[in-house]
Amino acid sequence: MLSKQKDMQCVETVGNGENISDLLQKHKPEILLLDRGLRNRNSLSLIKMVRKKFQTTRIIVMDLIPAQEDVFEFVQEGVSGFILKEATVSDFLKTIRDVSKGLNVLPHNMTGSLFSQIVEHALNGSNHSAIMDSVTMTKRERQVIGLISEGCTNKEIALDLHLSTYTVKSHVHNILEKLALSTRVQIAKYVHDSGKKESASRGTSLMDD
Numbered sequence: 001m002l003s004k005q006k007d008m009q010c011v012e013t014v015g016n017g018e019n020i021s022d023l024l025q026k027h028k029p030e031i032l033l034l035d036r037g038l039r040n041r042n043s044l045s046l047i048k049m050v051r052k053k054f055q056t057t058r059i060i061v062m063d064l065i066p067a068q069e070d071v072f073e074f075v076q077e078g079v080s081g082f083i084l085k086e087a088t089v090s091d092f093l094k095t096i097r098d099v100s101k102g103l104n105v106l107p108h109n110m111t112g113s114l115f116s117q118i119v120e121h122a123l124n125g126s127n128h129s130a131i132m133d134s135v136t137m138t139k140r141e142r143q144v145i146g147l148i149s150e151g152c153t154n155k156e157i158a159l160d161l162h163l164s165t166y167t168v169k170s171h172v173h174n175i176l177e178k179l180a181l182s183t184r185v186q187i188a189k190y191v192h193d194s195g196k197k198e199s200a201s202r203g204t205s206l207m208d209d
Helices: 020-027 043-053 068-077 089-100 114-123 128-133 139-149 154-161 165-179 184-193
Strands: 031-035 058-063 081-084 136-138 205-207
Touching: 020 043, 031 043, 031 089, 043 058, 043 068, 058 089, 081 089, 136 139, 136 165, 139 154, 139 165, 139 184, 154 165, 165 184
Parallel strands: 031 058, 058 081, 136 205
Antiparallel strands: none
16 A cells, blocks of 8 residues: 555564564664554563664554553654554544654544644643643642642542532542553552652642532
């Protein structure tokens, strides 16, 4: 499919990442299409290697439905674009062309979202703490984050804040979405990694409940 495009040339295909460094050195491609489902190879480690040794090669990751935290991590490591495996041929080719022009391309289902704003901060070189500080949290969400960092269950948080368990679950869901995380453990890790326990509650922008 790529070879039929007048402005594209496929110089090499690789099965599972074997000899990838030698092949990159040989061809020095402008674009590397990387299947995140590579067997026997950690795709993130491969990305780090390529970005370190072949800085002019731009990387496009292909995946089924990438999790937000994976996309965020890939962007931080220097990935320039993403293609869902359900993408049309037109979308596939457009992403390659856009990335070759120096653009950064997110999965279409994430564009225009709060998450895309977080990724924009990452692209601009903001550190993780600054990125999270840019996320707007309600006062109640900040309270829930603080209690999660203390290891409280949803039931314990509900009792402490005089809320229903269902309401707490809703707050936790919103927090995970805003911080582009997937588990409560990751929320707690963010709080503790930030250097001081209150940073997640006092450092974020405040809105009313």
